[in-house]
Each structure stands twice: as C-alpha cells, then as structure tokens.
Amino acid sequence: MPTFGMLPFAIALGDVNHDGHLDLVAAGSPFTGSTGTLATLLGNGNLGFTAAPVATGGTSLTGLGLADFNGDGFLDAATTSQTAPARQGVAIFRGNGASFAFSGAFAAGASPNSPILGDFNGDQRADLVVPNFGSLSLSVFLGNGTGDSSPPRRSRCRSPRRKGAPAT
DSSP states (O other): OOOOSSEEEEEEEEOTTSSSSOEEEEEEEOSSSOEEEEEEEEEOSSSOEEEOOOEEEEESEEEEEEEOSSSSSSOEEEEEEEEETTEEEEEEEEEOSSOEEEEEEEEOSSSBOOOEEEOSSSSSSOEEEEEEGGGTEEEEEOBOSSSOBOOOEEEEOOOOOOTTOOOO
C-alpha cells in the first residue's frame, strides 16, 4: 500500500475520481518543514490504492472535510490550518477529479479544528462550520456555489448552565 509521505493529522473518505470506489484523502504536514500537505490515495475497490499528485498550501493542516464547494461535480477539500496564509483559518483545495490544488484561505478563530460540512441554510450549496478551540467560538462560512464563501459569522460558545445554577 502506498504511504502518504507525511504526518497525517486528518483523513477523509470520498470518491474523488468518480470511479465508484472510495479514495483516501489525508491532510497534514511533511516530516520536515511546515507546509501543509494534502495527499490522495485513489482506491481500486480491492483494498489497493494508487497515489495521486500531492497538493501543498497553508501550514500545519489539522482537520479535513470533503464537499463540492464550487458546483463542478468534483469533491473539494476544506482543511483547518493552525497558521494558514490568513493565519489561523481554513485552507481550501479545489478538486479536479484526480487530485487537488490549493485555492485560498479564510480567517477563522484561534486554533480551528475539525471542519463540519453540510447545507446549513437550505440553499443547496455546501457550507462549513469550524469550531475554534482557542477562542471558544464557531466560525460559520456559508457557501455561494463558486468555491468562495461569505465572510465568516462567529458565535461564542458558552458552557451549559446546570439546572438551578445562577446565571453568569
């Protein structure tokens, strides 16, 4: 089995090349240096994999999610980056059916991690929510179907109150 050739911090599954077989996508950093790396292993359906070209962008990629952000029918990748070009944020990699290429980054709160993808506002476009551990907040990016995003909406997270406990 091919290796990722890096330190993977997050893995996602999806049919990147539309062949009906699940592929593995990993986000992480190389063994030396800090450039973020997105590696893809294309599955053949028999537990075999072929390495696709590696994409680089951002730094210290720590989270990963796959969705079609620009409506071209190919999976794109959203990764959280502790020091993305926009500092701590979300790095986007556009898919082309065989591999990915770095597309850009959006700022998020401190220490973003584990992107969550879905259509949160019912407009049939992929949206993204990122928990920001360091700032106890969520960054919400509403997709517009072009691969770009609205400016993030941030929401502070508060600890739930115990029943009968005074409000703070």
